[in-house]
Amino acid sequence: MKSINPYSGDTVFEAETHGQAAIEAALTRAVSAVKKLKAMGMDARLDALRKAADVLDDQRDEIAELMTREMGKPIKQAKAEVEKCAWVCRYYADEAPDMLKPTPIDAPEKGECSLYHLPIGPVFAVMPWNFPFWQVFRFAAPNLAVGNPGLLKHASAVPGSALKIAEVLEKAGFPEGAFQTLLIGSEKTETIITDDRIRGVTLTGSEGAGSAVASLAGKAIKPSVMELGGSDAFIVMPSADIDKAVETAVTARTQNNGQSCIAAKRFIIHQDVYDEFTAKFVHSMKELRVGDPMDESTDIGPLSSKDAADEVYELVEETIRGGATVLFEPQRKDHAFLTPGVLADIPRGTPGHHSEIFAPVALMFKAEDVDHAIAIANNHPYGLGSSFWSRDKAEIETACTDLDAGSTYVNQMVASDPRLPFGGVKKSGYGRELAREGLLAFTNPKTIAVTGLD
Template identity: 45%
Template structure:
């Protein structure tokens, strides 16, 4: 490491600014040992019957539920999300484990194909090896488990590079797999800074890479992985449109809109960030959303009454504030909120912007916090144009009293996930992916579990 490279990571409580813990940065010897262990473990792990790997994953779900309150408290301490949301995150992790524990073998079974007469032809799905998972802080358990549950069960081994502000969660997750009976080396954590990730990607012991993070990080990982000709799956940023048609039940939709924008303090790639509203219901919708945003309880994330906790780090708060200020300077109107709260911790209030001009940050960039833009449109075709007027393409939702009408718009919307009359979400049963600057590759469902396998064509004559 260079002389100015960090030797310690420090985690902080975003609600209070208090120090939580200090973690040593892995030196080169520690990284070598972790990579060796992963590579050495792979052959025995992938040869283990998949029924045994499924049974171990079922045990992981049990460990998660048994320790749910403790794990939720850790998430809240490191990230700042309200405790009920942290508990829901842990529960969702248990669900994805149960989903693949029940279905992985069927999703990976050989697929018979029609070949030449007199031949036996099929595709087998075989694991690739150690997979590096570069994971973010915003859902510090869920993002990891939606990678680990399918891909470890498929026979790969995992190397987690977690965000520095959630290293307590990283260590807890490693412990969960060990407590469930996973052999050492099947799932490990690398405590390294970002500038050392490229060396790990280039290492011959690493077979593939997955990243959930920013578009900028995705470009870097894609370039580094491409240089080494390694498979990647990238789930990147989003600026999801929330399209409200003129027949939508406004009061019900407004309730969903606030949830879609403020869950986890708005720090989600699939949060609804741009409300695109038919002018016939625009005023009613804006009033209803404003009222609900202003009624949210912002405060201590450990208090059960809290709806909105702090942002996860000081730099995230500073960036969001800069984006809002620049947008207002460009002509946007603040309906409610609009500046950091004067209190201890990294708090930003629920905020609504209207009259957002083209070219300003609120129109062009991802706002990673509880800030919504609301735009009036005269008709469906304009709504689709505005929805697609972004470099991102992760999720989108359409709200209407006529589901068939909403479904008819789906082919016109450029996104990896389009939901009609439902908030965009990731679900173990459904494939999840983005297009454009939101990345590529698939997570979850039978499609996701096959991403880090060799789809091997077999011809027997």
């Protein structure tokens, strides 16, 4: 298994894949780690999380460079990703004790009643390449805090990052088997998911991968969390601060080179401000600097691979051939580059209308009023996040209740945050990560009723 630098085409990292014997050994270690994590006690586990945060801080630049070389994200964003991983570790180290306190239940005839949340055992995680560290740490930190060992199958494009994560957590003081990385292809996942030693499954990835993994988990009667694709709506109403909305929209569409599930992809603009917003937005998109992701001044680097760039460019071209208006034409450049672009008048039946465009290409829609804007937003298979721009309280309340999405951020871009539950609806998946919901996702909510002590 090896990673290829999408900017240069050079090999970044290469390692042997793990065979069945290595998988079996990892499962055995994971089971043993259940008792080890319990014996550590919560205080020691949380101290290890704090130590992991310190390791991440100390190695920030090294880790960021590895991510950028493996998958092409701008180095400034890679550094911010490492810092965010340290944040999620410290967040759960600070908050887990209160979150895991037994919840009292008022049922006096049953005695002293409460709800415990207890670890369920090893959790298998299938994670993507686009945020190589963050996606993993937002799973690993809460589960290690609870006491669940983690077993990671990372994307094949980022094996160096996958092994580095395990190294960080080992250095932090977690016992053998508490967190392990397996370098395996997707064909090996079924045997792991269906193994009785695995007690839960989480996946961040495509709709297809989520459907396959969720089916296996369901057949094996195991809890699962699925965070899948998104084509988030970014709605702008006449009362909004247009300049701020434009500035935020550019960042929301192009973060991580446009390869984020919660990136704004569909820009639904009220007809009264459509021309103003679109003109300013296109101008700002044209100003972005495309180039070497290791250069601190670069805004847009390459996509994750040449194949990824070719595939998404075909979706863009198909949308244009279907009748979309080109306001700023994206260009397929050398290696894995696809430059920013803006398309409008997106026809029904084209990929721009019903698929996810995983690249820095924006799709513009014109709305007559707030209800029409929401109808456009909801007319899509995905429902991950949504961003709504308005100063009208009635419009805001309508958006918050009527948008089919896992979150609605008002007058700001959608961004994951350790303090806020994260997840989607419809084909964007189910379950929640982060915050208290993420901590409890793989726990046994055990009912306790005690009487007869007098």
